[in-house]
Amino acid sequence: MSGLFPFRDINVHASPNQYAFSSPSTPSAPTLVIERPNGDIRLHDGPLLGTQRVSSIAGIMGIIQLKLDKYIIVITKAQPMGRLKGHMVYKVIATEFLPLRERPLHDPDEDTYYNILKAMLKSGPMYFSYSLDITNSFQRQAASDLMAPIWQRADDRFFWNRFIQSDLINFRMGKGSGFRLQGQQSPAVDAYILPVIYGMFRITQTQVKSTPFSLTLITRRSRFRAGTRYFSRGIDEQGNVSNYNETEQVVILNDNTDGLGGFAGGGGLENGRVVRDGHEVQILAYVQTRGSVPVYWAEINNLRYTPTLQVRGIDTALNAAKRHFQQQIEIYGKNYLVNLVNQKGREKQVKEAYEQMVERLISHPEGGIQKDSHTSEKLHILAATDKETIFDNLEYVYFDFHNETKGLRWHRAQLLLDQLQEGLMKGGYFRAVDMPGDLQGQLEVRYRQTAVVRTNCMDCLDRTNVVQTMLGRWVLTRQLMELGILKQGESQDDNAAFRDLYRNLWADNADVVSNSYSGTGALKTDFTRTGERTRAGALQDGRNSITRYIKNNFLDGPRQDGFDVFLGAYRPAAYLGGILTFTDRRPMLLQAIPYLFAASLFMVLMALVTRRLPDATVWPLRFFTMFWLAVALWCWQFIYRNGMLFVNWPKLNTPRFAVEGYQKALGSARSDPVVGSFVTRHERGASTARVSHMEEGKKRIQ
Known part of the structure; x- marks a missing residue:
């Protein structure tokens, strides 16, 4: 079973002709050898002569080809973040590039590629686990084959280093160049392939009304159409949208934070069921998603504080939107599409394009518009009257967030929650317990989440964060009631310590997602952290807005280039007519x-x-x-x-x-x-x- 999981300890040996990677804790495992300078891969049994040990690493991030050379990216330092169901999760702290050839001369383009990749890896929050597939939600994990290698179980959307693992994966599957015959698979390579996610991971031990449990928040950023705020908007032809993130809120009761938990058993057995201190280990998880409006649109930087907005006709993006929502429905079930953009001004055309797209997708759209004295349109609902196609599992809910909450009236966001409450009840959440006596961590599923709320604003950051926090809090209250921890009418907010912990957890998540996309922390986090909109928070939002303007106009170009190279959206080539890629050729x-x-x-x-x-x-x-x-x-x-x-x-x-x-x-x-x-x-x-x-x-x- 150990071959299903990546090695926890790897020694690196180097010589002028090769790099060799081996696990000192598993001396019987073959050594992974990468030849220099051509990058051919092979496995070697027994001791390897002629190499010298140079370091120990936490894992191999992958192999990437730049303009002149290939580099092996290794994780040299990882920080333990906590145990999730007994499995330790780590954050990538430091990486190193191992070149396959020694270059006597420096090439300007090669140095720039190298530097933008180093900057991306240094700033990007990346996490991994040796024994738990954190690319998948607990619900998807429960349906996966636990006897398959962990990289094969990984969700392709959130397997952030999937592209730079291609050489190892191709060799493992008998598709790459190397010393193996084509079609001859190499399962021993599985232990060297380590999936990494990009996003946010926080786990904390807490309690409500003297009942202890672990609370975890995981955000997984999609590797498709990833990029920066103004250089990545809308949808592409394959149905991938910008700034797509899946956020999972997990509650685990009776979890044993010592040992391996569900991976290797532990605890006692009572009537054949895995228990901790006489109680079942229970997992309750709720998933939300966010993503850019799925039409072709862009905001064009021109040094104005408000960029020029362009929205193409919805007919051009119809097939792409079908691909996007078909995947979303197949993965999550019914989708509640919460749109928070403004109904007036420059954002109006984005709102209208989204609504027209949904009307084209669902069979018989029917809905209603709620108005009040404050706005001409407070809520707008679009849903299918009869389910005839898969797209009838879409329900569009528009909420005029800015108008309804202006003047620090943040309590009015409750209007949206009231509208979604019936759908939240029907969609439910995932709940499971450890399978009786199962040492592989198989879960016994009690019920599944059958719907998801997909939230967006213009950036899918600030307004989206407020709404997702509100929905997460509502679901958590429901979960604690059904567990018997809270009584009807009680709320986890009644516990001041837990309330502050929960708010800060979601505010930290908002900052991480925002930094990844816009380059600064999120706006409106004072409300998320304190439950109130404050003048100090408004001043901080002003500073963040100015910083965003500077970064989005003058610093995000290299950041976008770093994403494109790392994720394989751009593959560097050798000199083309002597042209240097990164040279500024303006007059x-x-x-x-x-x-x-x-x-x-x-x-x-x-x-x-x-x-x-x-x-x-x-x-x-x-x-x-x-x-x-x-x-x-x-x-x-x-x-x-x-x-x-x-x-x-x-x-x-x-x-x-x-x-x-x-x-x-x-x-x-x-x-x-x-x-x-x-x-x-x-x-x-x-x-x-x-x-x-x-x-x-x-x-x-x-």
Whole structure:
């Protein structure tokens, strides 16, 4: 059975010709050998001569090909986060790249690929377990084959390092290059394949009314269409949506946090059933999802605080939306689609596109609109009258979140909960106990969750976090009542210590999801943490909003490139005609304008703080100040008018709207009465090369 799980301890041996990986605790297992410099993989039985042990690692993250070389990414440091049903879960703290060849010279592109990957791995919250499949919810785990290797059981959506594990997986399945014949499988490799999730994991021991239990929150971020806030929106042709996350709230009663729990048994046996201190180990889990509005839409950075919004016709995205919702229904059952975008202003067209899409998908849409004195549309429901197709398992619920809760009236979010309550009751949650005497951790399922609430706002961050927290709290109260811990009319919020713990748990989750997508912590977390909207929280939201603006316009390009390389959405290639991928090929004058703007502001500041001698004339200093102030104002208006020329776009899979917008902005710059002729004169085709390179570099791997 040990071969089903990854090795917990791996020694790395290195030589000029190969890297060798072996488990000191399992000396009978074959050694995994990766040849240098070609990357061929083989298994070796017995002692391996000619190598020197260089380190011990927690696991192999995967193997990735960059422009000139392949690298083995290994986990060098992992932090224990706690035991879930007896299984320890770890957070990836540090990684290292092992190159297959020694490069005598540094290549600028290779160094950039390397650096953006290192930055992504350093900032990305990643978790793994050697003995528990944390890519799957407990409900899916209960239906999986526990005799299959853990990587084969993994949910492909949340197996974050699946692409860079391809070499090992292909070799294991007899599909890759190496010393095995094609079609000859290598099960011994299973122990070297370690699935990792990207998201959030928190586990804490707590109690309500003297009843102890473990409370866990797991958020799994999909590896499909992953990216940053403004560079990844909507849906793709395969039905994957941006910022898709599954969040599972787990309560475990009578869990033994010592030992291996469900993996290797433990505890006592009473009447043939696994028990802890005379009680069954019970698992109660509730799953929610979030994801971008499943139509083709984008917000186009142009240095304005509010980017330009584009929404394409729903007919273009109909097939993609069908793929998306078919998968969601097959996995989760009925989907309650909670839409929180504004019904007025710029967000209105996103709202209307979503509603039109749902109307096209369900057979006989029927619904109602609830209005009140505050808004023209408070709630909007769309549901099928008869179930004729799989898409009739969709029920659309619109809630005008901003209007209903403005003025710090956050209690009005209860209106949405009241509307969803019947569906929450019908959809239920997952509940199971340990199977009698089962050492593999098989669960005896009492009942399953048959519906999911899929929540979105524009970013699927701030408003979504508030609603998901509210739903999680309601379900937890119901679970504790059905367990007999709470009585009718009681709430876990009656316990101040637990209430604060629960709120902070969900607020931490909000920050993690938001940081991954937008680059900052979430907004409105003061309400999540305290139950109140405060002025201090509003000020913090202001700071986060400014930080988001800076990061989304000037720093997210390399972040998006890092995601695309790591996840296989872009595969680096060797030199193409000597072109360097990451070189800035804008005309030099355009590159210089931001520096000129900064220098002019510095000159104005120096002129204002410089002390003038009593007998000195005034006009030279005033002329100096006015000159540099005029330069600063011109630079500012030029940058503001041609903002798309100064956004830090992704350089690998550059969005088409960015290419088109760049060309348009470049045309505007050429017509500038001050520098237009210089841009045209000194450009020498550079901008065309830049744009064509954006297109030629695309290698999307679906």
